[in-house]
Amino acid sequence: MKFAIYLPPDSEGKKNPVIYWLSGLTCTEQNFITKSGAQKYAAEHNVIIVCPDTSPRCNIPGEDESYDFGTGAGFYVDATVKPWNTHYKMYSYVTQELPEVIHANFPIDPEKQSIMGHSMGGHGALVCYLRNPGKYCSVSAFAPICHPSQSPWGRKALTGYLGDTGDAGIPDEWKKYDATLLVAKFDGQLADILIDQGDSDEFLKAGQLTPEKFVQACKEAQVPVILNMREGYDHSYYYIATFIEDHIKHHVKYLRS
Numbered sequence: 001m002k003f004a005i006y007l008p009p010d011s012e013g014k015k016n017p018v019i020y021w022l023s024g025l026t027c028t029e030q031n032f033i034t035k036s037g038a039q040k041y042a043a044e045h046n047v048i049i050v051c052p053d054t055s056p057r058c059n060i061p062g063e064d065e066s067y068d069f070g071t072g073a074g075f076y077v078d079a080t081v082k083p084w085n086t087h088y089k090m091y092s093y094v095t096q097e098l099p100e101v102i103h104a105n106f107p108i109d110p111e112k113q114s115i116m117g118h119s120m121g122g123h124g125a126l127v128c129y130l131r132n133p134g135k136y137c138s139v140s141a142f143a144p145i146c147h148p149s150q151s152p153w154g155r156k157a158l159t160g161y162l163g164d165t166g167d168a169g170i171p172d173e174w175k176k177y178d179a180t181l182l183v184a185k186f187d188g189q190l191a192d193i194l195i196d197q198g199d200s201d202e203f204l205k206a207g208q209l210t211p212e213k214f215v216q217a218c219k220e221a222q223v224p225v226i227l228n229m230r231e232g233y234d235h236s237y238y239y240i241a242t243f244i245e246d247h248i249k250h251h252v253k254y255l256r257s
């Protein structure tokens, strides 16, 4: 697995906080570092940024057949269905294996880590945060897939990696990876969850993202959430580049407190 890491200028002999960035469908570890412009702000605030790839790339037959399943589309779950369950363990990779590699090799303060992401990666960031109270100081997401068990992208991925729904409602295995369902059980620290969403996003209009359902679930669970609707913005990295400074500042507030 490849990952990208940005180290700020003052990393010599000093441990800094880290923010994990989870990218969306079709991405590699390169998209964020080439398109977001985040390095300027990470340098200003002395934070490290780590960007994993979005799936294993291991030549499973059928892995490259579609843009929203298999290669570039690991969906941050631990697959249980063959043949994906041998390698597609992106949830464990992001929450355990990769942080261990980072801590062993880079000047990280392991008590100071946060997580953010985009679209499929926004879903991943919310799930990692909500399932691991205390592990991350804060979370934020751009245009996340908030309720994957009810979204076409999500249903395809959860069916393929975790198995079919059958007739018995949402399977328990799916519920582990649905932020809108997880938030009801969240009993972690009460940092504001930051969500950004462009109102001209084609995938918002297609019902893939449903931030309103996540916000409603947060209200019911009394989990603080900020939803910034951005007039005229779409789903692209131009939009991410416009607002990434806000997200880094949001994380720094909690990482440095």
Ligand SMILES: N[C@@H](CCC(=O)N[C@@H](CSC=O)C(=O)NCC(=O)O)C(=O)O
Pocket: 023, 024, 025, 026, 027, 031, 035, 067, 118, 119, 120, 121, 235, 236, 237
């Ligand atoms: N039409 C696109 C579909 C894929 C796409 O839009 N990918 C987004 C993430 S969508 C949700 O996870 C993305 O980040 N793309 C990479 C980029 O650099 O913009 C296609 O055909 O790729």
